[in-house]
Amino acid sequence: MNLEKVKKVLGPKKQFIHGDTAVCYGALLAGCNFYGGYPITPASEIAEMMASLIPKVGGVNIQMEDELASIAAVIGASWTGAKAMTATSGPGFSLMQENIGFAYMTETPLVLANVQRSGPSTGQPTLGAEGDVMQSRYGSHGDYQAIALSPNTIQETVDLTIKAFNLSEKYRSPVFVMISADIGHMREKVVIPDEIELFERKKPDVPPEEYVPFGEGNYGNIKVPEFAAFGTGYHTYVTGLTHNEYGFPATDDQEDHDRLVRRQIEKITDDREELTDIEERNIEDADVVLLSYGLASRSALGAMSKGRDQGKKIGYLRLKTLWPFPNDPVKELSKKVDKIVVVEMNTGQLYHKVKEFADCEVVLSSKIGGEVHTPDEILKEV
């Protein structure tokens, strides 16, 4: 990837763009060279913009016939060595779940941007929500560990999309960028970064006959095997069935399944601390902390300022990484404060996860229907 070439395609350094565009910018800056998608409000602008931009950086765009095919195309592209992504919204995210599970089981790097709208089903197509949080963790069946990121500004949407590609490459895993429709369609100032640190998936450095495609990796301390792309002389059997270290189906052996699935989970959870990405404000003297993420966190921040002006000791903690969940920071926080208010645009999803780890009172500030909380609505729960 030629960063200077990408920057030239993206245009001026300072821009006034919306979140959907920001996803595309982040992807291209991270070296994304394959987009397979199917348009859906409010993520259609991503498909539209990738179709126009990705050929200019030498990449490939395919509009597939539906979401099932889109995610399948992305998985196939990734196995040729491409940095591949798709984008969708709730109904499409539901349709993609089966193949997302296939990507977990086959340890396929990919990025999926989910521009969330109100559900269930087709819900409110043009209005924002953050109700797919649990779906991003448990949407596919079986045991696995998801990685999901949640930006709250347009600039951060660029930055975290780049990070999503890096994590997908590092952990050989699907990574979700979760934004609400409001972020997708809101415009803000973005400054295109000068330097970008990129992580590329590790390739085997042993000859094909010694390559073990689904064993433990040989680099670092993480349990990620090296990735041999199709067409590079290595032969990898890629199956969603439980497989042994060599990739061959081993569907009736408890130990093979246990070893495979636990390694796939632990390759991510071993790095939980490193993957934790939180923003804290005014925690030191706080009695109550507003815990939030995504668009709702902007209102939480507004509520904190307003509450502080009224003399209330309110703090703020925001999750940029939703999954893996920051177990210890939440536990530690709960020992310092009397109460945590979980502010989210759903009827309570991360709320339950916070309750699992918090030792203090936890209450929910919930808003649905396509609008984000006003700061006053949040302050009622403080």
Added chain:
Amino acid sequence: MKKEIRFSGFGGQGIILMGHILGKAAVLDDKDVTLTKSYGPEARGGACSTDIIVADSRINYPQVRRPDVLVSMSQSALDTYLPKLDDKGVLIIDTGLVDEPERGAIGLPATKIAVEELGLKMVANIVMLGYFAAKTGYVSREAMKEAIADLVPKGTEEKNIEAFAIGYSEGTSNSE
């Protein structure tokens, strides 16, 4: 400084573009700015609005609650959005298309000016933007011109800059 602004009219008048231009200009002036828009199933002719917040420091809550300035380019938009305007807020209307309400308003016949002085009805939004820029001073004149040149359809830059200049001078001469 933190100002909430709502541009409103009907679909097809270029209301969203007005917001886009103002936001881009604010970026060029190194201000913080957010743009959100009403995005329903409406098409040409339906009520349409775009909300912008311009501030010197970081904007948290990005949605407009009580606009400081409401610009209305259609009667139905005015009727819809006037109740939300802050009591001390500034109301700017296209006086050729919208009746001045009891609370009073400032404005100019932007659409009439676009047709009669520029021979192009579609630049009415930019005439209005010139007037808005002069009256509010939230962003610099130079930044507005640069944003217009960048965002209007290629080949129409000159006409749009002219439209902006007319609106701007109306805004500076009309002392009301």
